[in-house]
Amino acid sequence: MKALVATGDAVEPVRFAEVEQPQPGPGEVLVKVEAFSVNRGETFQLEAPRDGWRPGKDVAGLVVQAAADGSGPAVCRRVVGHPPAAGWAEYVCVPVSSLAELPDSVDAVRAAALPLAGLTALRLLRTVGAVAGRRVLLTGASGGVGHYFTELAAAAGAELTVVTASPERGRRLAELGAAEVVHGLGEARGPYDLVLESTGGDNLPLALARLDRRGTLVWFGQASRTPATLNFFDFFAGPESAALRHFHYADSDVPDGEDLATLVRLVGAGRLTPEIGLVAPWERTATTLTDLRDRRIRGKAVLTVA
Known part of the structure; x- marks a missing residue:
């Protein structure tokens, strides 16, 4: 073949x-x-x-x-x-x-x-738990994961801010339910209860700085391919006692097939695009x-x- x-x-x-x-x-x-x-x-x-x-x-x-x-x-x-x-x-x-x-x-x-993007988005939402009424920041939102997560999180009641360099993608993310679109992390006002960070490099400490006290940052990618440097004392500047969590989509207690069936059902019902x-x-x-x-x-x- x-x-x-x-x-x-x-x-x-x-x-x-x-x-x-x-x-x-x-x-x-x-x-x-x-x-x-x-x-x-x-x-x-x-x-x-x-x-x-x-x-x-x-x-x-x-x-x-x-x-x-x-x-x-x-x-x-x-x-x-x-x-x-x-x-x-x-x-x-x-x-x-x-x-x-x-x-x-x-x-x-x-x-x-x-599969990969949809499973990642669905499992990110499962990892962070209930998001209704919570302020959430998502970096690197232009890709497949970003679109799926935006639609899923908005439907679950999150007040979601997305970061994308593309005005065109920003308009589409707003259509999918993003409450606010910014084109750089410096524009994100915060503070946020949850931050989902996918770019790494210099953006990780910037994203952390926008986290509220006792908030959680979920690090699920490093699209910049640049290592990040964090300073312990930066946590005292706002995100005091915050949690930093590593995420890998394959570390799931739910089999891929079951989560794929959920994604397929949502697409078939017009609830995921x-x-x-x-x-x-x-x-x-x-x-x-x-x-x-x-x-x-x-x-x-x-x-x-x-």
Whole structure:
């Protein structure tokens, strides 16, 4: 079968290759991939790929071989999945615990835009707990996680301020429920009960300074790829006794499949909107990756497999 493999070349980070069609193991199904989405974090992994690793964690398609143990969806069921890797291919094996079936109302393109970004947003909201009436600040809001979190948190009653450098993205985030849009952390007035920080570098201490006393900062990314420096005494300048929490979306007590089913249900009901900035055939994956890495795509980029 055809699959995209990593090259280690910054200009053309993936190329097509012929590889063996995978055989599902216990508790896995074989999915014929119809669409997959790419994430900016994957562009970083492609800079120094591990031997034998093939990228691809967000897929949607059709089950063509059911799990041998009888678990999971049957053959010909449409699904969205979050495999550990190797999803940028004609076929991929996916654990049944990382799958959700799709209703007719949710197409493969929108479904493929859900897994990593949607799971992250949903689990961030679960991590911070009840947000109704609380003042929340979200940095790096232009990406897929930012859009999903904005819509989910606004629906849950948060008074949400989002940080985005893009006026266009800011207008869309306001439509999705953001109470305030700022184009730099310096414009965020605060103080906030919760801060969700995804950029790192100089922005982390700036975000911390906008936290209220005994507030919580959840650090869920470092898009700047620059380490942050914190000063213990800065906590006394306002966010006294504040908590700083590290977040990793994969550290969840809820299986991926259950959370994917929740996301699919919300999309089908019109309560969650995948923001898709690009849909293209998978022959354009290499250029799409460089455009995503260089921030020329806003929202999710989805590639379709012929």
